[in-house]
Amino acid sequence: MNNYSELLEKELLSYIPGAHPLTATLTKSMIYSLTAGGKRIRPMLAFEFAKLCGGCIENVMPFACAVEMIHTYSLIHDDLPCMDNDDLRRGKPTNHKVFGEAAALLGGSGLLTLAFETVLSEKAVKRNGYEKCVLAGRVLAECAGVDGMLGGQIIDLESENKSVTAEHLQIMDDKKTGALITAACLMGCISAGADQEQMNAARNYAANIGLVFQIVDDILDVTSSTEALGKPVGSDRENHKSTYVSLLGIEQCRAIANEKTNLAVESLSAFGGDTAALADFAVYLRDRNK
Amino acid sequence: MNNYSELLEKELLSYIPGAHPLTATLTKSMIYSLTAGGKRIRPMLAFEFAKLCGGCIENVMPFACAVEMIHTYSLIHDDLPCMDNDDLRRGKPTNHKVFGEAAALLGGSGLLTLAFETVLSEKAVKRNGYEKCVLAGRVLAECAGVDGMLGGQIIDLESENKSVTAEHLQIMDDKKTGALITAACLMGCISAGADQEQMNAARNYAANIGLVFQIVDDILDVTSSTEALGKPVGSDRENHKSTYVSLLGIEQCRAIANEKTNLAVESLSAFGGDTAALADFAVYLRDRNK
Numbered sequence: 001m002n003n004y005s006e007l008l009e010k011e012l013l014s015y016i017p018g019a020h021p022l023t024a025t026l027t028k029s030m031i032y033s034l035t036a037g038g039k040r041i042r043p044m045l046a047f048e049f050a051k052l053c054g055g056c057i058e059n060v061m062p063f064a065c066a067v068e069m070i071h072t073y074s075l076i077h078d079d080l081p082c083m084d085n086d087d088l089r090r091g092k093p094t095n096h097k098v099f100g101e102a103a104a105l106l107g108g109s110g111l112l113t114l115a116f117e118t119v120l121s122e123k124a125v126k127r128n129g130y131e132k133c134v135l136a137g138r139v140l141a142e143c144a145g146v147d148g149m150l151g152g153q154i155i156d157l158e159s160e161n162k163s164v165t166a167e168h169l170q171i172m173d174d175k176k177t178g179a180l181i182t183a184a185c186l187m188g189c190i191s192a193g194a195d196q197e198q199m200n201a202a203r204n205y206a207a208n209i210g211l212v213f214q215i216v217d218d219i220l221d222v223t224s225s226t227e228a229l230g231k232p233v234g235s236d237r238e239n240h241k242s243t244y245v246s247l248l249g250i251e252q253c254r255a256i257a258n259e260k261t262n263l264a265v266e267s268l269s270a271f272g273g274d275t276a277a278l279a280d281f282a283v284y285l286r287d288r289n290k
Numbered sequence: 291m292n293n294y295s296e297l298l299e300k301e302l303l304s305y306i307p308g309a310h311p312l313t314a315t316l317t318k319s320m321i322y323s324l325t326a327g328g329k330r331i332r333p334m335l336a337f338e339f340a341k342l343c344g345g346c347i348e349n350v351m352p353f354a355c356a357v358e359m360i361h362t363y364s365l366i367h368d369d370l371p372c373m374d375n376d377d378l379r380r381g382k383p384t385n386h387k388v389f390g391e392a393a394a395l396l397g398g399s400g401l402l403t404l405a406f407e408t409v410l411s412e413k414a415v416k417r418n419g420y421e422k423c424v425l426a427g428r429v430l431a432e433c434a435g436v437d438g439m440l441g442g443q444i445i446d447l448e449s450e451n452k453s454v455t456a457e458h459l460q461i462m463d464d465k466k467t468g469a470l471i472t473a474a475c476l477m478g479c480i481s482a483g484a485d486q487e488q489m490n491a492a493r494n495y496a497a498n499i500g501l502v503f504q505i506v507d508d509i510l511d512v513t514s515s516t517e518a519l520g521k522p523v524g525s526d527r528e529n530h531k532s533t534y535v536s537l538l539g540i541e542q543c544r545a546i547a548n549e550k551t552n553l554a555v556e557s558l559s560a561f562g563g564d565t566a567a568l569a570d571f572a573v574y575l576r577d578r579n580k
Contacts (some may be wrong), residue, residue, distance in 0.1 A: 016436070022461060023441035025448060030436070077399065082371075082391035101372035102447050105395075109367065109402060110440050116406045117431035120424050130420035134410050137427060141407035146306070146320070150400050151313035157392050158315060171312060 004057055008043050009035075012065045015118045029099040029107030030114070033072050037090045042067045042184035048278050049185045049202055052271045055192025062124035063136045063187040069115040070144050071180055076108035078153070115140065128191055136187045143183035152176025161240065166247045170211065178210030201270030208264035209282050215257045216286060218243040219250060229290050261286040294347055298333050299325075302355045305408045319389040319397030320404070323362050327380045332357045332474035338568050339475045339492055342561045345482025352414035353426045353477040359405040360434050361470055366398035368443070405430065418481055426477045433473035442466025451530065456537045460501065468500030491560030498554035499572050505547045506576060508533040509540060518580055551576040 012034060019027045043064035050060035079086040079094040080101060086094050096104035118124065119137040128136070142148060152175030159172065185202040194202070220229055221236045222245050236243045244253050264282040268275035302324060309317045333354035340350035369376040369384040370391060376384050386394035408414065409427040418426070432438060442465030449462065475492040484492070511526045512535050526533045534543050554572040558565035 017432075019436050020441060020461065020465075022445045022448075022458070023436055023465075026436055026441060026444040077395060080372075080395070082395060103444065105367060105370070105372060106440050106444055106447075109399070110436050112399060112402055113431050113435040113440065116427060117435055120428040120431060125424060130424045134415060134420045134423050137406060138410040141403050141410060142307075145403040145407055146309050146313055146316055146400050150396050150403065151310060151316060154316040154393065154396055155312045157396075158312075168312070171310065175310075175313075 004044075004047055005040060007057065007061065008040060008064065008068075011061050012068065015062075015065060015069075015114060015121065017114075025099060025103050026106055026110055029076075029095055029103045030110045032098060033076050033095050033107065034069070034111065036092055038068065038072065040068060042071055042180060045181065045184040045206075045278075045281075046188035046191075048281075049188030049194075050192045051188075052268075052273045052275060052278070053189050053192035053194040053198055054273070055188070059127040060188055060191035062118050062121060062127070063140075063191055064184070066115040066118040066136075066140060067180065067184045067187060069111045069118065070140065070149075070183075073108040073111035073115070074144075074149060074153075074180075076104055076111070080104060083153075083157075112144075115144075132190050132193070136190045139186045139190065140183050143179040143186075148175055148179030148183075152179065159242070162242075164242045166244060169214075169242065169244060169247070173211060173214040174207065177214055178207055181210045181213075182206035198270055201267045204267035205264045205278065205282070208260040208267070209285055212257050212260045212264070212282070212285050215244045215253050215260075216288060218245045219253055219257070220289070221245070222250065224289060257286050294334075294337055295330060297347065297351065298330060298354065298358075301351050302358060305352075305355060305359075305404060305411065307404075315389060315393050316396055316400055319366075319385055319393045320400045322388060323366050323385050323397065324359070324401065326382055328358065328362065330358060332361055332470060335471065335474040335496075335568075335571075336478040336481075338571075339478030339484075340482045341478075342558075342563045342565060342568070343479050343482035343484040343488055344563070345478070349417040350478055350481035352408050352411060352417070353430075353481055354474070356405040356408040356426075356430060357470065357474045357477060359401045359408065360430065360439075360473075363398040363401035363405070364434075364439060364443075364470075366394055366401070370394060373443075373447075402434075405434075422480050422483070426480045429476045429480065430473050433469040433476075438465055438469030438473075442469065449532070452532075454532045456534060459504075459532065459534060459537070463501060463504040464497065467504055468497055471500045471503075472496040488560055491557045494557035495554045495568065495572070498550040498557070499575055502547050502550045502554070502572070502575050505534045505543050505550075506578060508535045509543055509547075510579065511535070512540065514579060547576050 016027055016031060046060050046064040046067060047057055076095045078084055079089055080096055087097055095107060116137055119140060120133055124133050152172050155172040156176055182203055185206040186199060189199050189202050221233055224233050226233050261282050265279045268278055306317055306321060336350050336354040336357060337347055366385045368374055369379055370386055377387055385397060406427055409430060410423055414423050442462050445462040446466055472493055475496040476489060479489050479492050511523055514523050516523050551572050555569045558568055
C-alpha cells in the first residue's frame with residue numbers, strides 16, 4: 001500500500017525506553033514480538049488516511065507506532081496458555097515460549113503502556129499539538145478497551161464450543177478485529193485534522209474491510225489448502241466453531257464480502273484526494289487467497 | 291488523609307464503559323477488583339498535592355481514578371498463577387479465582403486501558419484542558435511502564451531465590467512501588483498547574499515515602515505478629531528472600547526509615563500551603579504497626 005516501512009521500523013524501536021540493565025528481559029520480550037514479522041496493516045492504514053486528509057507521514061508516525069504496539073500486545077496475551085495456548089506465531093516461537101509466561105505477560109502490558117506513552121510523547125506533541133494527541137489517545141483507548149478489542153476477546157472466549165448466530169459473530173469481530181482497524185484509520189484522520197464527515201467515512205471503511213477480512217478468513221479455511229494458506233485449513237470445522245460459512249454458506253458469504261467491499265470503496269468518496277491505494281486494499285482483502 | 295472517598299468511589303465506577311451485554315463478564319471482572327477494598331492511597335496523594343498547589347478536587351479526580359485503575363490492574367495480574375499465584379487478596383478470592391484466568395487477564399488489561407481513556411476523557415479535558423491531560427497521561431504511562439512499575443516487576447521476578455544487594459532492592463522498589471506513588475503525586479501537581487520546583491519536590495516526597503513504606507514492611511515482617519499484621523509474618527525469611535532487614539539489620543533500617551521520612555517532610559517546604567496532612571502521612575507510614 002505504501003513504502004514507509006523502513007521509517008516505521010526505525011521509529012517503532014525508538015520508543016522503547018532506554019531502560020535499566022536489570023529490566024533487560026522486559027525490553028527484549030517487547031522487542032522480540034514487535035519485530036516478529038508483522039504485516040503492519042494498521043500503521044499503513046493510518047498513513048494512507050493521514051495522506052488522504054492532507055496530513056504528513058512524520059506527524060502520524062507516533063500514532064501509527066502506537067496502534068501497532070497495541071496489536072502486538074494483543075497477540076502476545078492471546079497466545080498465552082490461559083488464552084489460546086499457542087506455541088507458534090508467524091512460524092516463530094510465541095513470546096512466552098521464549099521468555100516464559102510472566103515475562104510475556106509483562107512484555108504485553110509493557111507494549112500496551114508504551115502505546116500511550118508514544119501517543120502522548122514529546123515527539124508526538126511537537127508534531128501534532130496537544131489536542132490531536134488527546135483525541136488520538138482517546139480513540140486508541142476506546143478501540144482497544146472494553147467496548148473494543150478486549151470486549152471482542154471476552155466474547156470470543158465465552159463463545160467457545162457454543163453455537164452462535166451470524167449477528168453474534170459480527171458483534172464479536174467488529175470489536176475483536178474491527179475496532180483496532182478503526183482506531184488506525186481514525187488516528188490517521190486525526191493527525192491530519194480531518195473533519196467529522198471524513199472521520200465517519202473512515203469509520204465506515206474500517207468497519208467494512210474488517211468484516212470482509214473475517215469472512216474471507218472463514219471462506220479460505222474451507223476452500224484453500226494448507227500449502228496455499230501457510231496454516232492448517234479446516235480447523236474451524238474440526239473445532240465445531242460457528243463461522244460465517246457454517247452459518248450462511250459460501251455463496252452468501254461471497255455476496256456479503258462483495259457488498260461490504262463495495263461499501264468500503266464507496267465510503268472513500270468523502271475524500272477529495274487519491275483514494276486508489278485504499279480502494280485497492282479493500283479489493284485485495286476480498287480477493288486474497290491466503 | 292482526606293475525605294473525598296465517596297466522591298472517588300462514585301467517579302471511579304462512572305468511567306467503566308456502558309458495554310454490550312455480551313461483554314458483561316469483562317466489566318464485572320474490572321468492577322470486582324476496583325471495589326475490593328483498596329486503601330486508595332494513590333488517589334488521596336493526588337488530591338493532597340492538587341490542593342497544595344492551589345488546584346481543586348474535581349479537576350484532579352479523573353487523574354486520581356486513573357492511577358487507582360493502574361494500581362488495581364497490577365494487583366490482578368500480580369496474583370495470576372504465572373506470577374505470584376495468590377488465591378486471596380484483602381481477604382477475598384483473587385480475580386482469577388472468581389472469573390478464571392482469561393477473564394482476569396483481560397480485566398486487568400481493561401483497567402490499564404481504561405486508565406488512559408479516563409485521563410484523556412472529555413470530562414478530564416473539560417476540567418483540565420488538553421495540555422494537562424497529555425502531561426498527566428505521559429507521567430502515568432512512564433511510571434507504569436518499563437522504566438517504572440513493570441520494570442520493578444520484572445526485577446522482582448528475576449530476583450526470586452537470589453541473594454541481592456540493598457542497592458538492588460532499592461532500584462526494584464523505587465520502580466515497583468515508588469513509581470506509581472510518584473505518578474499520583476505528580477498528577478496532582480499537574481492538574482493544579484504546579485511549577486517545576488514543586489514537581490521536583492513532589493518527586494522527592496514520593497520517592498522517600500515509597501522507600502519508607504517498603505522498609506517498614508520488611509521490619510514488620512520480623513517484629514510484628516500475624517494477629518497485628520493481618521497477614522502471615524516471617525514469610526520473607528521462610529522464602530529466603532533478601533530484605534532490607536536481612537541485609538542491613540533492624541537498627542539500620544529504622545535509622546534509614548527515620549532519615550527518609552525527614553527528607554519527605556522537608557521536601558514539602560517547597561509548597562506554600564498547609565502541608566500537615568502530607569507530613570502526617572509520611573510519619574504514619576514510618577510508625578505504623580500493620
